[in-house]
Amino acid sequence: MAGPLDTPGRDLTHYQSCHRRHGHDGHRLDEWPDEWVVIADHSADPFIADTATAGTRVGIAIHGAGSWKPYWVAPTPADFVTLLTCFTEAYVVERANRSDDEDDYEIWPPAYHERLAALLRDHAPGVDAATFLDYLRQ
Numbered sequence: 002m003a004g005p006l007d008t009p010g011r012d013l014t015h016y017q018s019c020h021r022r023h024g025h026d027g028h029r030l031d032e033w034p035d036e037w038v039v040i041a042d043h044s045a046d047p048f049i050a051d052t053a054t055a056g057t058r059v060g061i062a063i064h065g066a067g068s069w070k071p072y073w074v075a076p077t078p079a080d081f082v083t084l085l086t087c088f089t090e091a092y093v094v095e096r097a098n099r100s101d102d103e104d105d106y107e108i109w110p111p112a113y114h115e116r117l118a119a120l121l122r123d124h125a126p127g128v129d130a131a132t133f134l135d136y137l138r139q
Contacts, residue, residue: 080127087120
């Protein structure tokens with residue numbers, strides 16, 4: 002698992018082109034629907050708001066996988082924000098519990114995933130916690 006979440010800041014339009022277009026020749030990717038809006042990324046994996054669905058579900062797709070197949074983790078942006086809050090809390094607590102000589106972003110101990118699962122269960126009942134945890138374990 003890598004570090005913090007990146008967001009597009011004020012330039013949301015430019016942020017889309019990083020995922021809608023092929024990295025080598027710039028052609029438009031047919032598999033990326035116009036209704037998908039990148040709202041953040043984690044280690045270059047885009048967090049996608051699907052504006053074509055009721056509630057605007059949010060998912061995460063793995064870059065470099067050959068195609069975009071999102072893990073749909075939250076039914077609404079509000080649920081996604083709650084997911085991020087839990088993710089951040091678990092990350093901060095785990096970082097505080099790690100020694101300086103441990104690799105920052107490599108293997109996270111089971112306690113991290115257990116803490117995150119508990120936070121999601123308690124605070125984000127609408128989130129597909131199992132899918133999000135599967136994504137993190139990749």
